[in-house]
Amino acid sequence: MSSLSKIIAGVLLVAGLVLAFVAWRLASAPSSPPQPAAPVAASAPAPQEPVKFYPVVVAAKAIPAGTRIAPDMLEVAKWQVALSGGFPAADLLTGAIVRTDVAMGDPILPSMLAHGMASLLQPGERALAVAVDEVSGGGNRILPGDFVDVFFMLDKSSEVQAGQARLLQSQLRVLAYGANSLDGPEEKSLLQQGAPAQPAKTAVLAVPVERVSELMLASRAGRLQLALRPLGDAGVPDIALFPQRRAAMQARADLTPGQRELLDSGPNRAYGGDTLPQMDGTTLSPRQAVRGSGGGGRSVEIVRGDKSERVRY
Known part of the structure; x- marks a missing residue:
């Protein structure tokens, strides 16, 4: 072996020993404790939106079908969802009539309410149609919602001793006149749209039930005339000043x-x-x-x- 090779081998041996010593020192040295992590700044909670409530009118107690709604029958509840078709205020329903039974707590919906002319009648009233023309109907100037007096004329006959004309009923409310009505105009078909308005042939009046029969008799046996009343005039005849008519059907004699x-x-x-x-x-x-x-x-x-x-x- 040449002297150069010996020198190289010696250098490599020394380098190996040095590396082995360094490795031993690293292995025997104690491990350093873990450094604490840097504190993380706490994030603020995201603000929550307030819960929104919607007013819904519900039944405060059970309401039977056919009942006219009074204020004490309703209350306003707060719901988290809006009710489609519901009512937000109770005063919108005062005076309405339910046509189905409503349980306590049920929301009031338009489908539960009576619509049409029946909902316009007061207790003790009946809707009665009488024939009219331009003369008997006040020149077709009468509108739904007006009040009229009904006069009638009777000709002398075997049943009537003398011809007469007098006031029959006073201050009757007009519910409908011709195609116009308090519950809305008459629906027209496509063929009728654009056609000229037809003259009124009937007027629907709100008549007390005890006086329906006399109005029917007068319309069949005589001629009726509607007289439009002025606004604010509350004058009516005092029927107690005149002889009381007997009913067609006499009452039993043994009544208490x-x-x-x-x-x-x-x-x-x-x-x-x-x-x-x-x-x-x-x-x-x-x-x-x-x-x-x-x-x-x-x-x-x-x-x-x-x-x-x-x-x-």
Whole structure:
């Protein structure tokens, strides 16, 4: 081996020893404790939006079908979702009539309410249509919502002692006149749209139930005339100043005083009915009143062999 090779081998040996010593020192040196991590700044919580509530009118108690809504039957609840078609305020429903049973807590929806002309009638009223033309209908100047007086004319006949014209009913509310109505205009088909308006042929009046029969009799036996009333005029006749008409159907004789008081109620008075001779305003004598107490002013002759009998009805 040459001297150069010996020198190189010696240098490599020394370098190996040095590296081995360094490795031993690193392995035997104690490990340093872990350095604490730098504190992380705490992030502020994101602000939350406030919960939004929507007013919804609900039933404060059970409401039977056909009931007219009073303020104490409703309350306003707060819901987190808006109710489509609901009502936000209770005063929007005061006076409305429910056509279905509503349970307590149920929201009031338009589908639960009565619509049409029936919802416009007050307790004790009935909607009655009478025929009109340009003359009897005030020149077609009457509109739904107006108040009218109904006059009637009777010609002399076998049932009416003298022709007459007088006030029959006063201060009746007009619910509809022709195609116009308080519950909305009449729906027109595509063929009718653009066509000239037809003259009114009927007027629908709100009539007390006990006076429907007399209006029907007058419309069949005589001629009616509607007279438009001025705004704010509350004058009506005092019928207590005139003789009271007897009903077509006489009450039972064995009624108690309490039952006789019920005869003046609207439905019972309507059930008793009216007769045309009673409506002509002629005061009957006591004898005529007794003879006519069995019924109306008409009679029929019944013949049995050689005997005849006249029966009033």
